[in-house]
Amino acid sequence: MFEPIVLHAHNPGPWTGEGNNTFLIVGRGGHAALIDAGQGHPEHLSLIGSELRTRRARLEQVLVTHGHTDHASGAPRLLDAFPQACFRKLPWEDFDRRFGLAWQALRDEEAVDVGGHTLIAIHTPGHAPDHLAFWHEPSGTLFVGDLLMARGSVVIHASRGGDLREYLASLERVRALRPRLLLPAHGPAIEDPQRVLSRVIEHRHVRETQVLAALAAGFSTVQAIAESIYDGLDPALMPAAHETVRAHLDKLRREGRAEVDADQWSSR
Numbered sequence: 418m419f420e421p422i423v424l425h426a427h428n429p430g431p432w433t434g435e436g437n438n439t440f441l442i443v444g445r446g447g448h449a450a451l452i453d454a455g456q457g458h459p460e461h462l463s464l465i466g467s468e469l470r471t472r473r474a475r476l477e478q479v480l481v482t483h484g485h486t487d488h489a490s491g492a493p494r495l496l497d498a499f500p501q502a503c504f505r506k507l508p509w510e511d512f513d514r515r516f517g518l519a520w521q522a523l524r525d526e527e528a529v530d531v532g533g534h535t536l537i538a539i540h541t542p543g544h545a546p547d548h549l550a551f552w553h554e555p556s557g558t559l560f561v562g563d564l565l566m567a568r569g570s571v572v573i574h575a576s577r578g579g580d581l582r583e584y585l586a587s588l589e590r591v592r593a594l595r596p597r598l599l600l601p602a603h604g605p606a607i608e609d610p611q612r613v614l615s616r617v618i619e620h621r622h623v624r625e626t627q628v629l630a631a632l633a634a635g636f637s638t639v640q641a642i643a644e645s646i647y648d649g650l651d652p653a654l655m656p657a658a659h660e661t662v663r664a665h666l667d668k669l670r671r672e673g674r675a676e677v678d679a680d681q682w683s684s685r
């Protein structure tokens with residue numbers, strides 16, 4: 418049986434919503450892996466410790482979906498608590514260094530064994546360049562990290578390696594796997610993956626139409642475009658809205674549908 422255990426990272430906040438889900442997988446012989454490191458919150462660490470004790474398991478691998486703080490920054494504290502564990506992610510050179518530990522590189526389509534459970538790393542850039550999803554084919558379970566959520570949409574950090582074209586390609590790649598269950602890092606499990614994938618892809622097309630309409634109406638800066646689209650948004654979330662608008666503008670520019678001159682955008 419493949420039964421990932423959800424362990425909450427205890428890190429609620431404006432960027433993380435209710436906080437992150439991490440997933441403990443225990444295979445035969447007590448071999449265990451954790452998907453995502455959280456932020457090193459003491460309650461998260463004690464949750465992991467007590468699950469391992471209950472199942473007489475040993476944490477040997479921590480598989481990180483991407484290098485954003487809420488997924489990776491707990492790694493040093495986890496290493497202190499579980500010194501036998503190795504920490505694995507797709508490399509993101511300059512970014513990875515800030516965590517001050519030796520990451521083991523995971524590559525696209527690399528198989529990871531967790532006591533008889535095989536997980537395949539699936540490179541799914543867009544939200545972040547180093548983003549991996551983890552695919553358990555026998556159960557049709559895909560750990561999607563920040564690729565999508567049951568409700569709402571994830572931020573494409575255009576100024577930090579986010580890329581909307583890559584993001585849409587990653588969603589199509591994931592759709593082609595025909596998963597039966599998606600386990601995101603934020604929010605509830607997704608038991609109707611095809612419907613949610615279609616919704617997320619459709620949502621991006623709606624946003625793109627809004628960005629084009631804002632350009633046509635003469636809004637020319639990222640801020641003005643964001644304010645015209647995200648009217649009434651919680652000010653704490655406005656920086657994220659700017660990132661998303663920038664990601665859409667970059668996509669349109671590369672498709673020859675928008676141009677920029679000294680931070681002034683226009684359609685073409």
Ligand SMILES: [Zn+2]
Binds near residue numbers: 483485544545563
């Ligand atoms: Zn992220």
